[in-house]
Amino acid sequence: MTHSLLVRPIAKKEWTFTAIIAFFFIVVMPLLNSFGFISDFTINLWGKYLCYAMLAISVDLLWGYTGLLSLGQALFFSLGGYMMGMYLMRMIGDMGQYHKDMPDFLVFLGWEQLPTFWKPFSSFPFAMVMVLVVPGLVAYVFGWLAFRSRVRGVYFSILTQALTYGASLMFFRNDMLMGGNNGFTDFRFILGFDIRSPETKRGLFIVTAMILTVTFVGLRCLTRSRFGLVQQAVRDSENRVLFSGYSSPNFKLFIFVLSSLIGSVGGALYVPQVGIINPSEMTTDNSLEAVVWTAVGGRGTLIGPIVGAVSVNALKSWATRAYPDLWLIILGGMFIIVVLFMPKGIVGIPGMVRDWLAKRKRQKEPMEDAAIKKTEEEAA
Amino acid sequence: MNKAWLHFVLIACVGCLGFARAQDAKSARQIIAEAAVLSDDSDSQVKLVQSLTGLGDPETEPLLLSWKEGGIYLVPGADGKKVAVTLAGDPDAAKKETAIRLDIKEPLKDAAGASVRVSPTSAELAETDSSIRRAMKAVTDLSKLAAPNAKDRLMAISQLGMERDVSKLPILEGRLKVETDGQVKRAVQEAIALTQLRSPDAAVRLLGCKALEEIHPLSAKDALVGIIRDSEKAGDKPLLEAAKKALSAVESHRTVVNFFGTIFRGFSLGSVLLVVAIGLAITFGLMGVINMAHGELIAVGAYTTYVVQCIFAEGLVLSPFGMQMSLPGMNTTGWVYEMYFVIALPMAFIMAALVGLALERGVIRFLYRRPLESLLATWGVSLVLQQIFRLVFGSNNVQVNSPSWLSDNWTINDVIFGWNRVFVIGFAVLIVIGTWALLSKTPLGLLIRAVMQNRNMAACLGVRTERVNMLTFGFGSGLAGLAGAFLSQIGNVGPSLGQSYIVDAFMTVVVGGVGSLIGTVASALGIGVIDQSLQQILGNPVLGKILVLGAIILFLQWRPAGLFATKTRSLES
Known part of the structure; x- marks a missing residue:
């Protein structure tokens, strides 16, 4: 019973709003694209933004709602991408440079036959299961170790940074048999469709938008549930949660694995749309960039990261063309400003304005009261 | 054929030694002049040229060269x-x-x-024919053996040793008798033994093996493996035994050399880590500020070194943001130029400290109570700084030359000690002692520790905490600058210099135990030695690094607060 007393149920207005936005992305934009009002390039670009939004939402779930700043989200994002990439590499078949039924780089490394762990990736369902299993397992093992020994706050950040760094070093190696430096590219088919055709891109866009919507709604429910409350309590005061009898490490572990899965799915959707995955995606910098999107959009809200990911990347697309030299300065500056002056991000701007107005009103009111008193006194 | 040639040279050599002694008075110049004229008597010419052997006349070589090239x-x-x-x-x-x-x-x-x-x-x-030219070559080779400078002799001998020409054996043996320098003597012995292995005479080969067993040079491995293979084929038991013994002696020597080399490299890497991390141990360990721009402060130090070097040389033209800025150079040379590094060290400290102060005043002081957010804001700062480096100095690496007093090395018993690495170790020791003294022996250090332990209490007692924070952060940043000056001597200086060390630096501080200087020292040296040992064992630097990172994550399971945890009763540390 306490549940319904404490937790604000999700308002009808909000459902409608979500439905309208989702409808726009899932139905309207693809329709406009098929009639030629929106270019294929734009659809592809927005598809990428939506994948980034998945990554940003996963960062927000960890950082905004649980207070865990993970610098390893880019690792999970690219692990998902790699799993999808392995499937796409298998789909190239013998159309590679060497015309053998295995990825070019393996032929180049002198492999006569496909290594065993590559074989099942010819199956799409298997690859999709791996998109969830591999990053989930990495997150589970790392998280179990980290949370068990109560690694908290900045230590957690530093450890995830080391994890990401170590993993990228590993993927840069050729003996990893994951394409080394160059990673995977030159994809051709996905589920039998030509990956470069506008129709496939539109399809991928729709799928991305749908999955993002499902994630958004799911997390909306989760964060409003009793579980979500404990999760936010962990963020605000972990020790009190512990003393109240909750096993906070388990809560954190669950959230950590969940967010790694969301990031990984985002990565898996990202790779067929950009057509390449390599270890340089797997850097702390990329994780931190996703944190910027979240911070700019507004942490601790679910819509914030989506707004942030889309707007910052749109800005990036424009600035890297208009001012290529200054982009990093803009990004860095934006980060400093958001952290210092706009802790609630873009989504928080209306709130900030409201607060400001209310403050002004409060300051004005006593003055008006005094003025009235004064006139009354004068009248008397 | 080979034997005949050997005999010829032997006789010739002995002959000319006698010949040369008879004409002691003549200089190389005179002999060559005499020889050049006898253009129709090739044999006498060869004899005369050969008589130059062992004269040790520095003019011999250039004169012979000019003769060969048609200058006479x-x-x-x-x-x-x-x-x-x-x-x-x-x-x-x-x-x-x-x-x-x-x-x-x-x-x-x-x-x-x-x-x-x-x-x-x-x-x-004055013409030369092939026999004269051959004689000339022999003479120049050998004249190097008699060079007055031990280093030149060493080089000539190791060259002869590598040739492993049996015909040169008597010459080397002759050298061995007169050589006084210990190091050169050893090299001669090595060259003789190596050459003996090529001898057609089994007894001589055996002798060579025995000598190699005694001096066990690292370079003998391939030759010995060859001998073992051949003697197995030929069924020559005593030789096989001797070669095997020699090989095992070489191998065990190699193990020893590698062991000490690894320890040394480990300590030097550890010192680099220490120098890089000690600034962080102050800003992160003591102040609790996560400064992701620490790496860029290191780069500030490195670039300062570069600028100082350029000012000591020809000056430098910078074009930041489309502006032209030229720094005049002092065009110094010689020892004055070599001293640029001495000036660069304090400059690097000051520049990085200034940038650090600006960073503290501008950004960090608002975030002392929000460490995660200080991480984010300083990462933004690091992006901005990196881009500024690119705009000012270009995105390629810049060239920083090591002064000559840092670029040589000592070789002790085959273990190489680079001076720059030795210097880094020495400097790390100095920095640690200096930091320790500052923190524990000066009034400022007392205030720093007071503020770091309990900011509010210190403020109540009248300590100007704001100012102490500022100075501490500036000091930590200055140390990062010093680290940068060092890294410029042992690695590349580029805009992303800081990025390559930041992960290691944070790891070092976390493993050592946040807030503990001695912990940072121990963890830096520990990580350095383990890293180098793993590289040595695995033969692969990247794999070693990955293992070290994994080991650190596991280590923190065992001691979550690091090696030297600060004991506290507070719940939220």
């Missing part, structure tokens, strides 16, 4: 006999040059007492 001419003298001359290089209108007598280095006079002038195109060249 034969010109008829006053009595009509041909005289070997060189040309003075002062062509007149008819392109004739003064002829200088080779033997006495004076202009050649004709019957009338006037200087003879000849044209290089029409004068007769």
Whole structure:
């Protein structure tokens, strides 16, 4: 019973709003694209933004709602991408440079036959299961170790940074048999469709938008549930949660694995749309960039990261063309400003304005009261 | 065939040694002049050239070279006999040059007492044939053996050792008898033993193996493996045994060398980590500020070193943001230029400290209570700084030259100690002692520790915490600058210099135990030695690094607060 007393149920207005936005992305934009009002390039670009939004939402779930700043989200994002990439590499078949039924780089490394762990990736369902299993397992093992020994706050950040760094070093190696430096590219088919055709891109866009919507709604429910409350309590005061009898490490572990899965799915959707995955995606910098999107959009809200990911990347697309030299300065500056002056991000701007107005009103009111008193006194 | 050649050279050598002794008075110049004239008697020419062996005359080599390359001419003298001359290089209108007598280095006079002038195109060249050239080569090779400078001798000997030419054996043996320098002597022994392995005589080969067992040089491995293979084939048991013994001696020596080399490299890497991390141990460990821009402060130090170096040399033109900015250079050379690094060290400290102060005043002071957010804001700062480096210095690496007093090395018993690495170790020790003294022996250190332990209490007691924070952060940043000056001596200086060390630096501080200086020292040295050992064992730097990162994550399971945890009763540490 306490549940319904404490937790604000999700308002009808909000459902409608979500439905309208989702409808726009899932139905309207693809329709406009098929009639030629929106270019294929734009659809592809927005598809990428939506994948980034998945990554940003996963960062927000960890950082905004649980207070865990993970610098390893880019690792999970690219692990998902790699799993999808392995499937796409298998789909190239013998159309590679060497015309053998295995990825070019393996032929180049002198492999006569496909290594065993590559074989099942010819199956799409298997690859999709791996998109969830591999990053989930990495997150589970790392998280179990980290949370068990109560690694908290900045230590957690530093450890995830080391994890990401170590993993990228590993993927840069050729003996990893994951394409080394160059990673995977030159994809051709996905589920039998030509990956470069506008129709496939539109399809991928729709799928991305749908999955993002499902994630958004799911997390909306989760964060409003009793579980979500404990999760936010962990963020605000972990020790009190512990003393109240909750096993906070388990809560954190669950959230950590969940967010790694969301990031990984985002990565898996990202790779067929950009057509390449390599270890340089797997850097702390990329994780931190996703944190910027979240911070700019507004942490601790679910819509914030989506707004942030889309707007910052749109800005990036424009600035890297208009001012290529200054982009990093803009990004860095934006980060400093958001952290210092706009802790609630873009989504928080209306709130900030409201607060400001209310403050002004409060300051004005006593003055008006005094003025009235004064006139009354004068009248008397 | 081989044997015949050997005999010939032996006889020739012995012969000319005698010959040379008989004509002690003659200088190389005179002998060559004499030889050049005898153009129709090749045998005597060869003999004369060979007699140059062992003279140790520094002129021998250049003169022989000039003869070979056609710099010596034969010109008829006053009595009509041909005289070997060189040309003075002062062509007149008819392109004739003064002829200088080779033997006495004076202009050649004709019957009338006037200087003879000849044209290089029409004068007769002193020819050389293949046998003379061969003799020349032998002489130059050997003359290097007798060079007065031990280093030159060493080089010549190791070259001969690598040739492993059995015919040179007697020469090397001759050298061994007269050599006094210990290091060179060892090299001669090594060269002799290595050459003996090639000898057709089994007994000599056996001798070589025994000698190698005794001196066990690292370079002997391949030769010994070859001998083992051959003697197995030929069924030569004693030789096989001896070679195997020698090989095992070499191998065990290699193990020892690698062991000490690894320890040294580990300590030097550890010192680098220490120098990089000690600034962080202050800003992160003591102040609790996560400064992701620490790496860029290191880069500030490195770039400062670069700028100071350029000012000591030709100056530097920078074009940041489309502006032109030129720094004049002092065009120093020699030891003054070499001292640039001494100036660069304090400059690097000051520049990085200033940037750090600006960072603290501008950003970090608002975030002391929000460490995660200080991480984010300083990462933004690091992006901005990196881009500024790119705009100012270009995105390529810049060239920082090590002063010569840092670029040599000592080789002790085959273990190489680079001076820059030794210097880094020494400097790390100095920095640690300095930091420790500052923190525990000065009034400022007392205030720093007070503020870090309990900011509010310190403020209540009248400590100006704001100012102490600022100074502490500035000091930590300055240390990062010093680290940068060092890294410029052992690695590349580029815009992303800081990025390559930041992960390691944070790891070092976390493993050592946040807030503990001694912990940082221990963890830096520990990580350095383990990293290098793993590289040595696995033979792969990247794999070693990955394992170290994994080991650190596991280590923190065991001791979550690091090696030297600060004991506290507070719940939220």
